[in-house]
Amino acid sequence: AIWNLGSINIDMVYALPHMPQPGETLAATSFEQGLGGKGANMSVAAARAGAHACHIGAIGPEGKWCVDRLTEYGVDTRHIAQIDTATGHAIIAVDPAGENQIILYPGANRVLSEDQIGQALSAANAGDILLIQNETNMQAEAAEMGRKLGLRVAYAAAPFDADAVQAVLPFMDLLFLNEVEAAQLEEATGKAPHDLDVQDVIVTLGAKGARHFDGRSGDVTDIPALKVTPVDTTGAGDTFTGYVLAALDRGLPMAQAMAQASRAGALMVTRHGAADVIPDLKEVQNAKF
Numbered sequence: 001a002i003w004n005l006g007s008i009n010i011d012m013v014y015a016l017p018h019m020p021q022p023g024e025t026l027a028a029t030s031f032e033q034g035l036g037g038k039g040a041n042m043s044v045a046a047a048r049a050g051a052h053a054c055h056i057g058a059i060g061p062e063g064k065w066c067v068d069r070l071t072e073y074g075v076d077t078r079h080i081a082q083i084d085t086a087t088g089h090a091i092i093a094v095d096p097a098g099e100n101q102i103i104l105y106p107g108a109n110r111v112l113s114e115d116q117i118g119q120a121l122s123a124a125n126a127g128d129i130l131l132i133q134n135e136t137n138m139q140a141e142a143a144e145m146g147r148k149l150g151l152r153v154a155y156a157a158a159p160f161d162a163d164a165v166q167a168v169l170p171f172m173d174l175l176f177l178n179e180v181e182a183a184q185l186e187e188a189t190g191k192a193p194h195d196l197d198v199q200d201v202i203v204t205l206g207a208k209g210a211r212h213f214d215g216r217s218g219d220v221t222d223i224p225a226l227k228v229t230p231v232d233t234t235g236a237g238d239t240f241t242g243y244v245l246a247a248l249d250r251g252l253p254m255a256q257a258m259a260q261a262s263r264a265g266a267l268m269v270t271r272h273g274a275a276d277v278i279p280d281l282k283e284v285q286n287a288k289f
C-alpha cells in the first residue's frame, strides 16, 4: 500500500481579460473549480494506477466534496480529518496568453497532528511506501516514523524548499525532483543527485524524459519521454510520481515503473486540469503515441 501524507486543495481558476493591477477590481470571464493539491494529485494517480492509496490529510468544512471525489477516484480516505480550519485552496488567475498568477492558502493542510499520522501509520505494513511532499506540516516527523516502521519513505521536493528537503533527507529512500528542483537542491547542498545518500533519486525532465540515479550501484538510467503535443503541464510530475510508486508497490523494477509513469505523464500534458483528468492504468497501457 501507499500512505500519502499530502495536501488537498480546491483549485479555483478564473479567466481574466488581463492580470489585475494593484487597486484594480476586475471581473473574471469564466470560473472553474476542481480538485488539486500535489498530495491529492499523487493519491489519485497512485489509485488510478491500481495501488491501494491511503491519503493522510485534512480538510475544512467546505471541503467535503474533495473527499467524496477522492473516494470516487479510488483513494482510501479514512485518514482524512475534518477540522475547523479552511480547506487549502489555490486562487488561480489566467490571462488570455495563458500566463497565470496563483494565491495559495495552505489552511487545513498545515495543521495535521503527529497523533493523526501515527494512528494512520499504525495500520501500515513494513515494506509499504510512505509518500510526502512539501505542502503539509509534519514532514520530517512522519518520515522518521515511517523509517522506524520499516516503510519505504518517498519524498517529492515540491514546491521546493531547501530546509524542508534537508529535514527529511536522513529518512528518505526515494527522492523525486524535477529539473529545476534538482538544480535548486544542488545549489543549496552542493550535492548533485548522484551525491545524495538516497537509494533512488528520480529527476524528471519534462519533454526530455526522466533520469534515475541508483544510490547503491551508482548506475544512471534515462527513460525517454513520449512525443505528444502539450496543452497543459499541470499535474504531469504528480501523475508521474504516483505512477512510479504504484508500480514499485506492485513489485515492478524501477525502469519498468518509470516507463509506465512516462506514458501517464505524457497523457497528462495533453489534458487540461489536475486530479480530475489523471488517466487510469488501462488508458495508460492502451494509449497510442
Ligand code: ADP
Pocket (backbone or CB within 6 Å): 178, 179, 203, 204, 205, 206, 207, 208, 209, 210, 224, 225, 226, 227, 228, 230, 233, 234, 235, 236, 237, 238, 240, 261, 262, 263, 265, 266, 269
Ligand atoms: P513537473 O510537472 O513536476 O515539472 P515534468 O515537467 O518533468 O514534471 O514532467 C514529469 C514527467 O511527465 C516527465 O518526466 C515526462 O515523462 C512527462 N512529461 C512532461 N512533459 C512532457 C511533454 N511535453 N511531453 C512528453 N512527456 C512529458
